[in-house]
Amino acid sequence: MAELLRAEHLVKEFPVKGGVSHVVTDVSFSIEKGETLGLVGESGCGKSTLGKLLLNLIPATSGRVWFKGQDLSRFKGEALRSMRRCMQMIFQDPYASLDPRMSVGRIIMEPLDAHRVGSSAAERAEMARDLLEQVGLRREFFHRYPHQFSGGQRQRIGIARALALNPELIICDEPVSALDVSIQAQILNLLSDLQADRGLTYLFISHDLNVVRYLSDRVIVMFMGQICEMSTTDQLYEAPRHPYTRFLLDSVPQPDPLLRDETRALLTGEPSSTVNPPKGCRFHPRCPYADARCRAERPDLAEMAPGHFCACHHPLMDREILS
Amino acid sequence: MKRTQKDLYTDQLSHRILDAEAEIQPDAGIAHSIVNMFRVNRAALLGLILILLILLLALFAPLVARCDPDAIDLVNLRKPPSAAHWFGTDDLGRDVFARVAYGSRISLMIGFVPSAISLVLGTALGLMAGFLGRRVDALIMRLADVVLAFPSLLLAMVVMYTLGSSILNMFIALSIINWAGTARVVRAQTLSLKEKEFVEAARSMGVSRWKIVFRHILPNCLPNLIVLFTLDIPGAIMWESSMSFLGVGDPNAASWGLMVSQGKSYAYMCPWLILAPGLAILITVMAFNFLGDGLRDAIDPYMKT
Amino acid sequence: MQDNILEIHNLVTSFASDGRKDRAIAVNGVDIAIPKGSTVGLVGESGCGKSVTSLSAMGLLPDNGRVESGEAIFCGRDLLKLPDRELRKIRGNRISMIFQEPMTSLNPVIPVGKQVSEALRLHGGMDKETAKRKSIEILERVGVPEARRRYDNYPHQLSGGLRQRVMIGMAMALKPDLLIADEPTTALDVSIEAQILRLMRTLQRESGMSILMITHNLGVVAEICDEVYVMYAGEVVEHADVYALFRDCAHPYTRGLIASLPRMTPKGQRLYTIRGTVPNLRAMPAGCRFAPRCERACKRCWEEKPLLQDIGNGHLCRCHAPVGTNGNGGEGNG
Numbered sequence: 001m002a003e004l005l006r007a008e009h010l011v012k013e014f015p016v017k018g019g020v021s022h023v024v025t026d027v028s029f030s031i032e033k034g035e036t037l038g039l040v041g042e043s044g045c046g047k048s049t050l051g052k053l054l055l056n057l058i059p060a061t062s063g064r065v066w067f068k069g070q071d072l073s074r075f076k077g078e079a080l081r082s083m084r085r086c087m088q089m090i091f092q093d094p095y096a097s098l099d100p101r102m103s104v105g106r107i108i109m110e111p112l113d114a115h116r117v118g119s120s121a122a123e124r125a126e127m128a129r130d131l132l133e134q135v136g137l138r139r140e141f142f143h144r145y146p147h148q149f150s151g152g153q154r155q156r157i158g159i160a161r162a163l164a165l166n167p168e169l170i171i172c173d174e175p176v177s178a179l180d181v182s183i184q185a186q187i188l189n190l191l192s193d194l195q196a197d198r199g200l201t202y203l204f205i206s207h208d209l210n211v212v213r214y215l216s217d218r219v220i221v222m223f224m225g226q227i228c229e230m231s232t233t234d235q236l237y238e239a240p241r242h243p244y245t246r247f248l249l250d251s252v253p254q255p256d257p258l259l260r261d262e263t264r265a266l267l268t269g270e271p272s273s274t275v276n277p278p279k280g281c282r283f284h285p286r287c288p289y290a291d292a293r294c295r296a297e298r299p300d301l302a303e304m305a306p307g308h309f310c311a312c313h314h315p316l317m318d319r320e321i322l323s
Numbered sequence: 324m325k326r327t328q329k330d331l332y333t334d335q336l337s338h339r340i341l342d343a344e345a346e347i348q349p350d351a352g353i354a355h356s357i358v359n360m361f362r363v364n365r366a367a368l369l370g371l372i373l374i375l376l377i378l379l380l381a382l383f384a385p386l387v388a389r390c391d392p393d394a395i396d397l398v399n400l401r402k403p404p405s406a407a408h409w410f411g412t413d414d415l416g417r418d419v420f421a422r423v424a425y426g427s428r429i430s431l432m433i434g435f436v437p438s439a440i441s442l443v444l445g446t447a448l449g450l451m452a453g454f455l456g457r458r459v460d461a462l463i464m465r466l467a468d469v470v471l472a473f474p475s476l477l478l479a480m481v482v483m484y485t486l487g488s489s490i491l492n493m494f495i496a497l498s499i500i501n502w503a504g505t506a507r508v509v510r511a512q513t514l515s516l517k518e519k520e521f522v523e524a525a526r527s528m529g530v531s532r533w534k535i536v537f538r539h540i541l542p543n544c545l546p547n548l549i550v551l552f553t554l555d556i557p558g559a560i561m562w563e564s565s566m567s568f569l570g571v572g573d574p575n576a577a578s579w580g581l582m583v584s585q586g587k588s589y590a591y592m593c594p595w596l597i598l599a600p601g602l603a604i605l606i607t608v609m610a611f612n613f614l615g616d617g618l619r620d621a622i623d624p625y626m627k628t
Numbered sequence: 629m630q631d632n633i634l635e636i637h638n639l640v641t642s643f644a645s646d647g648r649k650d651r652a653i654a655v656n657g658v659d660i661a662i663p664k665g666s667t668v669g670l671v672g673e674s675g676c677g678k679s680v681t682s683l684s685a686m687g688l689l690p691d692n693g694r695v696e697s698g699e700a701i702f703c704g705r706d707l708l709k710l711p712d713r714e715l716r717k718i719r720g721n722r723i724s725m726i727f728q729e730p731m732t733s734l735n736p737v738i739p740v741g742k743q744v745s746e747a748l749r750l751h752g753g754m755d756k757e758t759a760k761r762k763s764i765e766i767l768e769r770v771g772v773p774e775a776r777r778r779y780d781n782y783p784h785q786l787s788g789g790l791r792q793r794v795m796i797g798m799a800m801a802l803k804p805d806l807l808i809a810d811e812p813t814t815a816l817d818v819s820i821e822a823q824i825l826r827l828m829r830t831l832q833r834e835s836g837m838s839i840l841m842i843t844h845n846l847g848v849v850a851e852i853c854d855e856v857y858v859m860y861a862g863e864v865v866e867h868a869d870v871y872a873l874f875r876d877c878a879h880p881y882t883r884g885l886i887a888s889l890p891r892m893t894p895k896g897q898r899l900y901t902i903r904g905t906v907p908n909l910r911a912m913p914a915g916c917r918f919a920p921r922c923e924r925a926c927k928r929c930w931e932e933k934p935l936l937q938d939i940g941n942g943h944l945c946r947c948h949a950p951v952g953t954n955g956n957g958g959e960g961n962g
Contacts, residue, residue, distance in 0.1 A: 042817035084529035097520035180673035185888035214890030251822035253847030
């Protein structure tokens with residue numbers, strides 16, 4: 001597989017009252033063409049910011065993003081605008097991401113218009129109608145307005161818009177978390193169908209570990225702006241090495257009362273502030289395995305097994321995983 | 324082989340359509356909600372009807388008023404209302420009804436023109452301030468602060484004194500005191516719209532900045548601007564009346580405010596001289612306020628989503 | 629029955645929307661019983677009427693909502709017929725509520741500790757000093773670290789998880805008989821959610837209160853509830869013991885909900901979906917309300933409204949053709 005996108009030492013810091021908020025700290029990874037890379041983490045871990053950094057929607061403090069071998073940060077103005085054709089985004093909130101004053105047709109045609117795709121407006125309108133059909137909506141909905149649609153239907157419109165320019169990479173920022181359970185499944189199916197049809201590459205950002213597991217080939221777990229574990233989906237879910245990943249997986253309430261376990265260890269405490277993050281490993285204040293080294297020295301992302309990376313001084317071994 | 328592939332594809336499409344299939348909501352829309360508002364909100368409906376009547380009055384003043392508003396009749400000075408002169412006559416024997424009817428043209432013009440100017444000016448400046456930010460924002464907003472810090476009436480009067488009393492200068496004076504409020508509202512809305520996901524989506528698709536302003540931000544400000552405009556009109560009419568009353572209006576433009584001002588010396592003896600134009604001002608201002616409030620209520624729920 | 633703390637019978641609630649003469653029926657004849665000391669889950673998707681049911685019973689409907697009929701018997705008294713003052717007393721003292729976003733239920737300009745102690749003074753009749761001591765104790769009890777310092781914090785200075793803990797502390801302060809929790813963990817991260825759920829269970833065990841857990845998350849239901857009511861389009865469609873529900877769910881809707889969760893489904897395999905969307909409140913199907921989305925719907929389902937029937941061992945289901953209770957319900961993709 002070929003590498004489609006590579007992030008190198010991405011850093012994003014925001015100035016805030018009383019210091020600097022370290023939202024994303026030294027994140028490097030790559031996305032292969034045709035795969036789905038899941039990005040999970042709890043709120044405030046920087047996963048959404050990371051998605052926007054990749055698209056250059058917000059400027060990075062430092063670091064580089066390479067897309068098909070080209071350095072994205074070097075693009076400005078018109079060149080950046082045309083680069084955006086290759087990467088699109090699906091947003092979390094289907095209510096806020098569609099302009100309420102625009103008809104569905106105009107919403108889907110907007111990216112086509114912006115890049116002057118096709119020879120005429122009529123041709124673009126026809127393309128928009130085709131797109132509607134591809135995401136499971138009727139062609140006649142072209143003249144309707146977003147408020148006439150349910151959340152799931154709106155998300156389909158958002159997906160049609162993201163598909164319009166035939167991008168290679170789609171960044172899905174929590175695309176199903178605002179939807180009801182039964183609608184979630186519809187959208188997830190649609191996303192995987194479209195991937196199969198068009199050979200799309202997804203970066204799938206979500207806080208829902210079950211959803212990420214279903215859709216992803218590889219998964220990155222983020223904690224407080226850093227990658228703490230990165231691996232293939234099966235390895236990560238079945239044999240997590242980072243204590244945080246393990247706790248996270250254990251916390252998910254499973255829809256099966258037989259799996260209730262009131263004695264299992266839960267993560268204690270709350271995430272620290274990103275303004276003055278803990279020295280050393282950022283997870284150490286909540287980690288039961290933390291020792292002096294964790295408090296002093298930041299662990300690097302190291303390859304524990306082929307393709308399985310983990311940033312921890314005391315990665316979980318098989319023995320502990322089984323216990 | 325190819326055929327089965329295609330069958331599979333249509334199969335998939337129909338599956339997707341089955342998934343998403345559902346009747347979609349009927350198109351309520353903002354127009355529907357406004358019509359509905361008139362049905363429920365009687366005051367707004369009354370306002371609308373009154374405004375239409377006043378507009379008709381202004382348009383057909385020559386037909387409605389049987390006399391020339393400027394015809395001086397020295398025989399009938401300050402006559403109380405009668406069949407010949409519905410609202411009586413003034414101190415030069417002119418028919419007060421005719422003067423009120425023709426005055427509606429001037430007063431409405433004074434309501435519309437400066438409100439329209441300040442709407443355009445305020446919107447443009449507000450959009451620039453909100454969207455460009457930084458130094459442009461600071462400059463425009465400080466300017467607005469200066470305007471808003473002055474007592475409006477005083478500012479308008481200073482402008483009138485400097486430029487001279489004419490109806491054109493009245494437009495300028497009223498526009499100067501009005502644009503800052505509009506600019507502030509538009510800027511605030513631009514700032515909040517700029518952070519909306521649909522604007523971010525447009526940026527991520529590579530839509531240019533000015534297209535974002537004209538396709539996304541301005542149309543979403545529009546409903547509020549309409550409300551602002553309907554509420555600016557009575558404001559302008561009031562300012563003009565006050566200024567005419569204080570003697571800084573255009574002495575040749577027979578607006579309602581000027582009539583009140585001229586009639587004030589006879590207020591006790593001939594109350595119709597100020598009651599007729601005064602009531603006209605009251606009714607007009609009230610009508611616009613009713614309509615504006617109603618429109619705001621109808622539009623509000625739309626602005627939330 | 630004496631051993632139910634709250635019984636809702638045949639509740640019908642309607643809403644007016646501006647400019648329309650007809651009212652939308654949001655809750656259509658709901659029966660729910662909450663046994664003493666147990667946790668009852670009320671689960672369904674958005675707009676199914678689960679929150680409206682509890683708000684109706686508590687007399688907290690918004691202005692455009694109205695209870696059309698039904699009763700809500702709490703300790704022998706019908707809450708729906710009580711005068712406002714009486715109802716407020718019960719709400720403060722014997723029934724407590726927590727909501728999804730604690731920020732909206734906490735006063736932003738009063739320190740959180742003070743809000744807890746004010747609740748104690750108002751309903752518990754304590755003096756200032758005792759109330760303060762007691763509320764610090766409560767904050768500690770619900771797992772707020774450094775409770776003494778946090779006492780003086782304003783709501784916005786706390787994280788979402790801590791705010792929810794404070795809310796639970798406030799709700800528990802008066803040792804209510806019933807706690808109504810409306811999506812209490814929906815806005816929280818999973819690690820915090822697990823903590824809050826465990827806290828609720830511990831507190832319940834200590835005080836013996838009952839909990840009505842309103843949620844859309846089947847994981848939360850499986851984790852904490854004893855009994856479950858599944859609601860769809862304003863009606864209860866299924867009611868069972870939690871184990872029975874997840875093992876042998878009988879209603880096609882429940883079955884679809886459980887099956888559409890991406891759990892162990894391998895990548896590439898399609899997720900089960902319930903097609904279509906929830907029907908409009910004003911245009912409900914004449915027969916079974918789920919019929920338009922149901923794979924098993926037959927002519928009878930479209931024409932005749934099914935009743936909530938006992939299909940064995942108190943397992944209630946509103947379906948003409950319940951999925952066989954032979955143990956393979958819930959799983960699989962059809």
